[in-house]
Amino acid sequence: MEKNMPSHSRRSFLKSSILAGGGLMISFSSLAKFRPKGLMNEANLPEQWYEITGYIKITPDNIIKILNPNPEFGQNVMTSLPMIVAEELDVDWDKILVEMGPHDNSKLGPQFTGGSNSIRMYWRPLREAGAAARQMLRESAAQTWGVPVEEVTTKSGMLYHEKSGKSGKYGEFASKAASLPIPKGVKLKDVKSFKVIRSSQKNVEGLKIVTGKPLFALDHMQEGMLIAMIQHPPAFGMKLKSFDAAETLKMPGIKDVFSLKLYEDGFEQGGFDTRTFNDLLVVTGNTTWEVMNARKKLKVNWEPISDTKDTMAGRGQKREVIVPGGLESTSTHLAKMAEYAKKPAQQLRKDGDPETAFKNAAKILERTYNAPFLAHNCMEPMNFFADVTEEKALLIGPLQAPGWIEPTLSKILKLPADKIEIQMTRMGGGFGLRAYGHYLVEAAIISKKAKAPVKLVYSREDDMTYGIYRPMYTATYRAALDANKNLIAFHVKGGGIPEHAIHANRFPAGAIDNYLAESWEIPSNITIGAFRAPRSNFNAAAEQSFLDELAELMGKDPIEFRLELLKRAKENPVGKNNEYDADRYAGVLKLVKEKSGWNNAEHKKYSRGVAAYFCHNSYAAHVVDIVKKDGQPYVERVFSAVDCGVVINPDAAINMVQGAVVDGIGNAFYGGLTFKDGVPEQNNFNRYRMIRLREAPKKIDVNFVQNDIDPTGLGEPPFPPVFAAVANALYKNTGKRFYNQPFINDLTKKS
């Protein structure tokens, strides 16, 4: 077993290291010993570990292990976060072992994967942790050798004292270092001298992935574990009335059928608590296949829900939300949206006098854009393992933010937080959905009721029809031109079911004298939540398509038009609170222009579309090149430019951008979940079209703006502008503008 050596109080270490990562506070006020997890495939490790900081362990024989604090869902933080530590610690990357950290916010920080925040949140704390550890090792060597600490240098996990010729491995000084107080304010490396950061390193779990090791929670097996599945209502707006489980209980391998409430009446929901359906009709049994089959034999009566009141207590303020009853359909949604779009809306931002400008306009361009609900469709369906007793709870599964769901669990299970252990597994995708832990809560209460360890499994159909979707959106854009075709006013009015997507303070706000942004919302009982770049994913699609059409009307090149607006926003910005940095925004446009050879005659065979966007503190632009393949428009190439500051792991970052581009093309062409009387009309991949290899581009050329700015998000920012770049290229290819997602509908429509 591993033992932690006693050490001095570390309570002050990095206490003041607070980052403004989306308002999240990082407090490392208690870096005392933590409980190490089981070590896989590392049988030869020595027994004794000396803990130096919460992130780093160094054994006397110089095995260095770095803990990844943040959940991994494919953004590769298992590799990139430890790389940051290794850089400051001054050790060779290939000597490092990486381990997934336990869930412990008091020791490992916010532990939240989302908002493209992982790197941004941990950038400084991890650098400081690495630097502090290195400093302690130097101090330890200095004391041992009886030399001044300033004269002790490090290189690749070694300590040196040049004058005396003394040297030694980190491990030799680890025990002594562990007894030293953690220093404060250690100087960090100069960005220019990075060796590990900015070098491409392979995924530390690569071999486990390609050999099929049980990395995912759905792979979790345990003696005596039951499989549970939930039979949810066939439609949003319905709930359980009664059921007859006689046939189900006769089926082989079936243990029990029961119903449970997810939340008791009056439960105060936190910001990431969400209930798709509150009454859970649960089947438990020995194996997934048996439970799946037996579930089909349930005889259930469902009944419509009337309006219900939810108490939301998360994210700052407590408020009551009325969730409407009724069975909703996409056709009625569209009609309602068209109707709301004409009504007065809530003003989000106003500069100048847009009303007068529109009145005096020589020409007005007005266009409306629509986008459907989207299902996340993570390849690993939702699931969670739970072993809950009256005394304690163990939960193992895929979750983007364990710290957000723990208080909920604590309330529902009536257990203090220290009796709840959440283990984070590698996630088979997340895309925002796994920030909401309702499936974890479901697993927990099912286990408690069943008095057994339980793995809750969603079938693909459950996952798709029992989701927390990207909302349905619409937006109408208007632009006013004077007689000389100058842009004099801009107006956006956006709405959604049940949320709108407008970011009122983003480009082109700040670049136009008369500007108005408004929004409205239609309540719905269809549950929604974060989906890769929430709101931005539609906002960018609509706005960047509109700007393209506007540029054309004004007789301008779409890139030059944007650059002109950005110049204005930089030199003489309109209004306050403009969220973006006009220079960095222009930077990605210039880079993509250069890399794509925009306007070069050699690319004539392509129909080219461009779009750019700012979100999650980063900037991205794409040029999409479309050709006809088998008579259909096909995105053959994409050029991307991204500014996310320092890139930690370049090849992995390229992978992420390429993935975002493929995801964007796929959702733009095919994505969409529609409803008929509350029933999702797509319930598996035979109806919900996903982009396939043959539809992916042949080439995605990813370019990063080179600068030394502290890193910002990457998982989300490249995604939103893809939709518009595709739409703009489609226009060039087909002569038609694409206003409604998914574009495949208009493409296949007979004209």
Added chain:
Amino acid sequence: MATYTLKINGSTKKVDVDPATPVLWVLREHLNMQGTKYGCGVAMCGACTIHLNGTAVRSCQLPVSAIGNSEITTIEGLSKNGDHPVQKAWLEHDVAQCGYCQTGQIMTAAALLKTNPNPTDVQIEAAMSGNICRCGTYLRIKDAIKSAAKQK
């Protein structure tokens, strides 16, 4: 319930299951081989791909009663140490993001290269388009297959 003796990865395994049970679940829950993944259950995603006598098949739609004497290969049996040319190429190109789809992708690719050691782009597209990657790693999958083809 019925007893089946299955040839899997060069050894024989006995299971006592309902004849309709898909091989996917036999592997995952009766034989504790978790490398073969569940993604859709309706043969639309490829996550569950195995080899049946060397051919790539979707194990989620393959009842155990249909196997008979056929030889099953799963990702666990593709190579001893993860050193099948396709696995090596996957690592070289650092293909995976979340990684969930990748064992299925690798099994499909390995079967393709067995029958067609030098596939064209179009042949790769045809063979691989039954495997969904939600993370969008398709370009690297294609590149890795080409590298693996060269290695052979």
